Amino acid sequence: MQIPAPFDYVRASSVDNALALLDRHGAESRVVAGGHSLLPMMKLRLARPDWLIDINDLFELDYLLIDGQTLRIGAMTRHTTLLESDDVQRLFPIITDAERVIADPIVRNRGTIGGSLCQADPAEDLSTVCHVLEAVAVVRGPAGERMLSMADFHRGPYETAVAQNELLIEVRVPIRAGSSSAYEKVERRVGDWAVAAAGASVTLDSAGAISQVAVGLTAVGLEQNVTEVEAVLVGQTPTEELFTEAGRLASLACDPLADQRGPIDYKRHLADELTRRVLRAACRRAAASASEITI
Amino acid sequence: MTILEDRPSNPAAGDHDRPIGHGRMQRKEDPRFVRGKGHYVDDIVLPGMLHGAILRAPVAHARLVSIDTTEALAHPKVLAVITGTDLQALGLAWAPTLSMDVQAVLVTDKVRFQGQEVAFVVAEDRYAARDALELIQVEYDVLPPVVDARKAMDADAPVIRDDLEGRTDNHIFDWEAGNKAETDAVFASADVVVTQEIVYPRVHPAPMETCGAVADFDPIDGRLTLYETTQAPHAHRTLFAMVSGIPEHKIRVVSPDIGGGFGNKVGIYPGYILAVVGSIVTGKPVKWVEDRSENLMSTSFARDYIMQGEIAATRDGKILALRTNVLADHGAFNATAQPTKYPAGFFHIFTGSYDLQAAHCTVTGVYTNKAPGGVAYACSFRVTEAVYLVERMVDILARKLEMDPAELRLKNFIKPEQFPYPNKTGWEYDSGDYEPTMRLSMKMAGYDELRREQKEKRERGELMGIGISFFTETVGAGPRKDMDILGLGMADGAELRIHPTGKAVVRISVQSQGQGHETTFAQIVAEEIGIPPEDIDVVHGDTDQTPFGLGTYGSRSTPVSGAAVALVARKVREKARFIAAAMLETRPEDLEWEKGRWFVKGDPSIGKTMAEIAMGAHGTVALPEGIDGNLDAEVTYDPPNLTFPFGAYICVVDVDPGTGHVKVRRFIAVDDCGTRINPMIIEGQIHGGLTDGVGMALMEFIEFDAEGNCLGGSFMDYLIPTAMEVPDWETGFTVTPSPHHPIGAKGVGESATVGSPPAVVNAVVDALAPFGVVHMDMPCTPARVWEAMQGRTRPPV
Ligand SMILES: Cc1cc2nc3c(=O)[nH]c(=O)nc-3n(C[C@H](O)[C@H](O)[C@H](O)COP(=O)(O)OP(=O)(O)OC[C@H]3O[C@@H](n4cnc5c(N)ncnc54)[C@H](O)[C@@H]3O)c2cc1C
DSSP states (O other), rough: OOOOOOEEEEEEESSSHHHHHHHHHHGGGESSSSOTTTHHHHHHHHSOEEEEEOOOOGGGGOEEEEEEEEEETTTBBHHHHHHHHHHHHHHHHHHHHHHHHOOOOHHHHOOOOOHHHHHTTTOHHHHHHHHEEEEEEEEEETTTTEEEEHHHHHTTTTSSSSSOEEEEEEEEEOTTTTEEEEEEEEESSSOOOEEEEEEEEEEEOOOOOOOEEEEEEEEOOOSSOTTTTHHHHEEEEEHHHHHHHHHHHEEEHHOOOOOOTTTTHHHHHHHHHHHHHHOOOOOOOOHHHHHHHHH | BBOOOOOSSSSOOTTTTTOSSOOOOOOTTHHHHTTOOOGGGGGGOTTTOOEEHHHHHEESSEEEEEEEEEHHHHHHHHHHEEEEHHHHHHHHHEETTTTTTTEEEEEEEEEOSSOOEEEEEESSHHHHHHHTTTOEEEEEEOOOOOOOGGGTTTTTTTOOOOTSSSSSOEEEEEEEOOOOHHHHHHHHHOOEEEEEEEEEEEOOOOOOOOOEEEEEETTTTTTEEEEEEOOHHHHHHHHHHHHHHHOOOGGEEOOBOOSSTTTSSOOHHHHHHHHHHHHHSSOOEHHHHOOOHHHHHHHHEEEEEEEEEEEEEEESSOEEEEEEEEEOOOOSSSOOOSSOOOOOTTGGTTTTTTSSEEEEEEEEOOOOOSSSEEEEOOTHHHHHHHHHHHHHHHHHHHHHHHHOOOHHHHHOOOOOGGOOOETTSSSEEEOHHHHHHHHHHHHHHTHHHHHHHHHHHTTTTOOEEEEEEEEOOOSSSTTHHHHHEEEOOOOOOEEEOOOTTSSSEESSSSSSSOOOOOOOOOHHHHHHHOOOOOOOOOEBBBTSSSSBBOOOOTTTTTIIIIIHHHHHHHHHHHHHHHHHHHTSOGGGGGGEETTTTEEEEEEEEEEHHHHHHHHHHHTOOOTTTOOOOOEEEEEEESSOOOOEEEEEEEEEEOOOTTOEEEEEEEEEEEEEOBOOOOOOHHHHHHHHHHHHHHHHEEEEEEEEOOOOOOOOOOOSSSOOOGGGGGGEEEEEEEOOOOTTTTBOOOOOHHHHHHHHHHHHHHHHHHHGGGGTTTOOOOOHHHHHHHHHTTOOOOOOO
């Protein structure tokens, strides 16, 4: 049994109550959602909050709904809910792809999208997914709500724009016609964090050319999307040569570290390889869904 | 899953699920485990029990400058803080290891590995004990560590064991087996010689239950009851008596349900001793249970062998000789557990399953600033390393000769008529018939078809590999004349009592950590005396309740205690004959045995069942001269030789050429463990061991950085396989009984762990053949496989 340092615990009854509690208990208080990042760190005594504010009763933040051209995901939505949603699979297969390889069922049953994005672990998968999907984070604090692009929300490893007295409330993902997406990860074992991963989203126009594209990488030291690929791909009809070029750019754009998961050149190679794979899959899926619609 | 149907070993039993004797039956212990009613050390709660926690060293090598425990002692819930200085006063700062070395219980002079025990806190609850660790102030003077075993013997290497008189280096032992001159001569004249450095990296058994103890010292009558996660309760009792001065009859060691051992729970860890000291100091029971990181960082690891392998052969594939020099990293204390004569365990069975002209090995053990251990993880005393070496070398030779690895093996097997087979390093293999086992595995795999598929795939650039491993184990230690641990001979006792109503209790000296002793040993008795296994209680794990014996490890339970149990049952059966004769008013020699019953020769209608005889024994029948009024017996079994189980494993992998990711697609395991007592339990042991093997081959590795920091201290970093990494196991079997074992059984607990890693690695290397890869060391993680594909294989250490 690994034992955290002493702490106090309180259950929040509503979003406002949680915000009030954060305000009252100050800098050394933390909210706990699924607890699958925070509790392990506490057990290793790497995190030592004085107060733990449990937000698991905030069922009002556990939802998935399609609102016009937006998929709205409540911050307390569990990984499992995302994994099992048909709407998500249809609209954003990148989320389903990613969820399939995030941890294991036990972690997925508790872990939340809010916790994942706020934890901002460099090997965390949903941050990449949200960058690629150009999602918007809805953050609420004492001064009201803020809407942040992922670029503004996600500041770097373990760092987001969410202040100590704020909560991430919702993630909004724009739905685009003619688009699809994919995610692929290399892990040493099922349930392990990524050695490297890549995600891509593409939109094909009626002629089958790429009208929009985003590529993101996980665990290789690149927090934002690989913006270099846009210039190369937009306006082009997808081909292996283009994917190869995109892969090359991705491997140049990343900045991995050597660790037990692998050396730098391997991770750069994966950035390349996986970028090609996810672009290929996303284009194939986008083309397939386009042909379905025309039928 | 493919399971070839077993020959019903007991057709008379009729009901396949409930054999009266050997056969497939569900485990008697499972109802309590599947209902969560197992009772482990951590489930033990005694009145007034206190809790201990260990402060561990944050660095690998450092002089201890000072410890200040004032603040910790001031914690309102803390009752005691014990340091090395306190233990020194009691003469307990150092304890003997199982390898004639000593190990610090708590640091007095110098920290020698990261995670080493520095102080012990006893508090009212576990939380307070843990919190108080942070209140102990320790000052260290950090020293340069020895991390790389290859540099341990350098002239300028820091001397780790300056506690030992006259130590000027980090050398522990040199050991050799076989004949060097003969071997060198064969090598000198051989057509083909291949050489390869092969590293078996440091891994950890990582049992589901970590180590722990509850010590209860009664200050009034001086009695110590020690509940421990131990695989060897009797040996521990004796050693505790020798070290602590508490007389042996006042010590009771209880090993309750154990959540996996794999050799991790053979040694005596400082935590056990500290729990005892804590109980003596406070006068209350003290529980200490380590957490996962403590288990991974400080308890017995496995392997860590750097092996220079050489194999000599004729051009047409007759293997002539093998030789190897091994550098063994034993960590900071030599605390390996193996028979005293054999500091490298049974590594010298590295000649494998092949008929060689000569063989020679040397093993050099060195100290490094790492956790002690080395013999663990179902290794059969280092047969894992031996099998890995020979099975990799044979594959490398096959590549060199451009021969199919199956064909090369078939060509070189020891022939059935050569058994008992004396190998070139001093073993006498009891029995074997290797070719049918190999052929069965090939048939089950569809070997030729797999090779065809591989050829097609290679043409398309796909990477598929087929790996073979044929292993011979040596288990069941061992004959007392050759084998002891700290002077305790490796024999096992067993006691059997038949109660008046014909129900029985068998008391055994070995202890189960998941092997199913409560079922298997009841079945052995049932087979011999015809009482159903359900009616036979198996008592184990409590030194007050069971006869002396050395414990469960090295796959020795069935070969040694299983033999003891069969013999004690036969003794009871023979005694029953005399009592039955008295009851039937006939002569014992006029009676004939059928399972469960003695009857009059020529008139089967007149006889007595075991239950009737038991009642008679305890009743009023006039008993013959020399037969006392019970149906009990006891024996101590000293095995005449070890047993030599073997098996043929075939692994099929697919490697993703873009990422280096290895997927084990199929695994065929044909085992020959002699007589099969409960095939279901055997399969369970095989499934577990194969999973271990896939884990070691693909992911498991305790790595250290240059400062000696352990990088494998949690399950985030030390990966063990899940159901997703393993295929549906395809198991089969052949039966070649051991000629010297009373029921012909050879033991199977470690076969799969021993035999499977080379099959997986051979498959990975085979898949990478198009890249010119001849060898790669474990673990075959995606990154390491990719590096191999780039022509940059590198040893893990
Ligand atoms: C064994 C294991 C394997 C894993 N593997 C992966 C993997 O492969 N890929 C992957 O992406 N993740 C992985 N994870 C992480 C998992 O997805 C976590 O659940 C997730 O990172 C955090 O979600 P949570 O709800 O558990 O957050 P918590 O642990 O509860 O919280 C994490 C942090 O976010 C803060 N927080 C939580 N919710 C909010 C909110 N609404 N507003 C503001 N702050 C908030 C908390 O205060 C805390 O600082 C793994 C975890 C484990 C234990």
